Amino acid sequence: MTKKLKAAIIGPGNIGTDLLMKMMRSDWIEPVWMVGIDPDSEGLKRAKEFGLKVSTTGVDGLIPHVLDDDIRVAFDATSAYVHAENSRKLNELGVIMIDLTPAAIGPFCVPPVNLADHAKNLEMNVNMVTCGGQATIPMVAAVSQVQEVEYGEIVATVSSRSVGPGTRQNIDEFTRTTSGAVEKVGGAKQGKAIIIINPAEPPLMMRDTIHCQTTDTPDQAAITASVKQMVKEVQKYVPGYKLVNGPVFDGNKVSVFMEVEGLGDFLPKYAGNLDIMTAAGLRTAEMFAEEVKAGSIELPAR
Amino acid sequence: MSIQGKKVTLHDMSLRDGMHAKRHQISLDEMVSIATGLDEAGMPLIEVTHGDGLGGASLNYGFPAHSDEEYLSAVIPKMKNAKISALLLPGIGTVDHLKMAKDLGVNTIRVATHCTEADVSEQHIGMAAKMEMDTVGFLMMAHMVSPEKILEQAKLMENYGANCIYCTDSAGYMLPEEVKQKIGLLRAELNSNTELGFHGHHNLGMGVANSIAAVEAGANRIDGSVAGLGAGAGNTPLEVFVAVLERMEADHGIDLYKIMDVAEDLVVPMMDHPIRLDRDALTLGYAGVYSSFLLFAKRAEAKYGIQARDLLVELGRRGTVGGQEDMIEDLALTMAKEKGLV
Numbered sequence: 001m002t003k004k005l006k007a008a009i010i011g012p013g014n015i016g017t018d019l020l021m022k023m024m025r026s027d028w029i030e031p032v033w034m035v036g037i038d039p040d041s042e043g044l045k046r047a048k049e050f051g052l053k054v055s056t057t058g059v060d061g062l063i064p065h066v067l068d069d070d071i072r073v074a075f076d077a078t079s080a081y082v083h084a085e086n087s088r089k090l091n092e093l094g095v096i097m098i099d100l101t102p103a104a105i106g107p108f109c110v111p112p113v114n115l116a117d118h119a120k121n122l123e124m125n126v127n128m129v130t131c132g133g134q135a136t137i138p139m140v141a142a143v144s145q146v147q148e149v150e151y152g153e154i155v156a157t158v159s160s161r162s163v164g165p166g167t168r169q170n171i172d173e174f175t176r177t178t179s180g181a182v183e184k185v186g187g188a189k190q191g192k193a194i195i196i197i198n199p200a201e202p203p204l205m206m207r208d209t210i211h212c213q214t215t216d217t218p219d220q221a222a223i224t225a226s227v228k229q230m231v232k233e234v235q236k237y238v239p240g241y242k243l244v245n246g247p248v249f250d251g252n253k254v255s256v257f258m259e260v261e262g263l264g265d266f267l268p269k270y271a272g273n274l275d276i277m278t279a280a281g282l283r284t285a286e287m288f289a290e291e292v293k294a295g296s297i298e299l300p301a302r
Numbered sequence: 303m304s305i306q307g308k309k310v311t312l313h314d315m316s317l318r319d320g321m322h323a324k325r326h327q328i329s330l331d332e333m334v335s336i337a338t339g340l341d342e343a344g345m346p347l348i349e350v351t352h353g354d355g356l357g358g359a360s361l362n363y364g365f366p367a368h369s370d371e372e373y374l375s376a377v378i379p380k381m382k383n384a385k386i387s388a389l390l391l392p393g394i395g396t397v398d399h400l401k402m403a404k405d406l407g408v409n410t411i412r413v414a415t416h417c418t419e420a421d422v423s424e425q426h427i428g429m430a431a432k433m434e435m436d437t438v439g440f441l442m443m444a445h446m447v448s449p450e451k452i453l454e455q456a457k458l459m460e461n462y463g464a465n466c467i468y469c470t471d472s473a474g475y476m477l478p479e480e481v482k483q484k485i486g487l488l489r490a491e492l493n494s495n496t497e498l499g500f501h502g503h504h505n506l507g508m509g510v511a512n513s514i515a516a517v518e519a520g521a522n523r524i525d526g527s528v529a530g531l532g533a534g535a536g537n538t539p540l541e542v543f544v545a546v547l548e549r550m551e552a553d554h555g556i557d558l559y560k561i562m563d564v565a566e567d568l569v570v571p572m573m574d575h576p577i578r579l580d581r582d583a584l585t586l587g588y589a590g591v592y593s594s595f596l597l598f599a600k601r602a603e604a605k606y607g608i609q610a611r612d613l614l615v616e617l618g619r620r621g622t623v624g625g626q627e628d629m630i631e632d633l634a635l636t637m638a639k640e641k642g643l644v
Contacts (some may be wrong), residue, residue: 175394197393198626200376204621245636255361257632
């Protein structure tokens with residue numbers, strides 16, 4: 001039995017295409033289908049050139065082939081509006097859904113923090129939170145793993161060019177979802193998220209600031225070590241995840257300043273915010289595949 | 303150009319922009335007494351929130367002495383004629399904050415975005431307009447782009463439902479000619495019933511002159527702060543502006559002596575530092591940097607030994623925008639490392 005899980009990508013836009021390029025290098029996931037709705041879209045044409053099968057009629061065009069092609073995992077890079085239906089249809093056929101939309105039907109997944117749990121539990125739908133969440137929640141968790149974090153706050157600054165119309169039309173969804181995940185995944189008792197869009201040219205690299213207020217006096221040495229260790233964990237799938245400054249301690253406030261450079265696969269390098277989403281999504285699927293290979297979970301019977 | 307007889311609606315910022323200068327620590331009593339004084343002086347519109355708007359309470363910008371709810375609940379019931387406005391920056395505050403403000407009796411909501419990013423304001427402007435609030439689109443750091451770009455972004459906000467558009471000189475960088483060009487183009491191209499506003503900072507000492515230029519070019523709402531209490535070198539000092547309007551015989555509806563007294567007797571005594579054009583505030587205006595960076599840069603200077611002026615110039619060079627206060631400490635650390643200070 002081959003160890004690679006076969007995959008479909010739904011949504012051949014910038015995110016879907018970047019994901020495809022990363023997946024083609026994966027030892028654990030094999031891209032087989034690209035699903036879109038516009039036969040003339042650049043993304044579908046590109047996927048075809050890369051040798052993928054393409055659906056031009058959405059998920060419905062993929063459904064009849066799921067069992068024959070042994071599709072085990074799907075990545076949804078469309079929108080929150082259609083995700084629920086996509087997920088329902090594919091889950092029914094035993095396909096694990098990695099949700100890159102803000103729909104968040106399934107539990108939040110931030111790989112170095114809680115992916116192992118999701119994989120062991122064979123969660124059939126996991127949500128990748130937001131770009132700001134992927135970049136910052138590992139740092140909140142690094143602090144909360146040492147001691148109680150009363151309040152966690154993240155500030156994500158992204159280049160204007162890397163923020164698409166969907167995010168712009170519903171920017172509250174970003175702040176709400178991210179602050180929720182700072183609590184649920186990061187482990188802060190209360191969370192807050194702020195996003196700043198900067199139009200500078202050339203575009204600035206994604207920057208993230210993480211502030212944690214600890215309940216008791218911070219254990220500086222332990223927190224510093226935990227933060228550095230967590231940076232290494234994220235660097236396993238996002239090599240351009242960089243600790244610029246910190247942790248800085250000011251009373252019970254702990255601040256960490258990060259920069260996220262993307263790999264520049266399909267998305268430009270400055271769009272580290274998008275790169276960290278695709279990389280985290282792929283990393284998630286890979287861990288499911290690793291657990292299957294190790295025999296610790298069993299995929300739905302077919 | 304004469305503005306004789308022209309109606310100008312003034313909008314006080316001392317209890318919102320002034321929160322920056324007070325590190326968001328204005329007490330409820332101070333809020334109420336200043337707002338009451340302004341109300342009695344005939345101020346039609348007074349802004350009350352955290353300096354960074356609804357939901358601005360944060361480690362990044364500073365936790366306020368009281369929540370937005372507490373400030374608004376304390377001030378609004380005390381107003382006889384003045385209406386209260388609230389600022390909202392999408393990305394910081396949400397429509398939940400907006401609904402809260404509406405429920406507490408806020409009359410005017412001002413949705414603020416960087417001058418090129420108006421499309422993040424659609425849900426907030428749309429919601430405020432739907433709730434029939436006086437809905438303002440507030441384009442910040444307007445010095446950074448051309449009049450045509452401001453117009454393009456203003457049209458988006460107008461289209462989402464804003465009944466008033468502001469050209470906002472957040473850095474106090476603009477000169478009167480630029481104000482005239484920008485406001486003039488908006489006046490020529492936006493719907494004739496869309497109001498226009500100008501919000502100035504006094505970092506080059508041009509607050510009053512720029513505001514007059516804005517009125518001449520077609521703006522009818524002008525922001526200022528009594529005694530100038532605001533970020534950077536402060537906002538256009540309102541009592542000065544009222545005196546100038548008085549001499550120009552514009553229709554402003556304010557009692558000059560009463561507003562002078564609010565400035566002198568209530569606002570100046572509560573200042574943490576004199577609101578003046580010191581070298582760091584001047585640097586904001588000269589380098590085109592967001593005014594609320596001032597105190598953060600001064601604190602970083604004290605902590606890391608890097609001159610605030612050097613920090614502000616570099617932040618200007620990097621094209622930082624409103625809300626990026628976190629970059630100040632970050633930059634100070636990086637510069638201090640380079641100099642071997644930490």
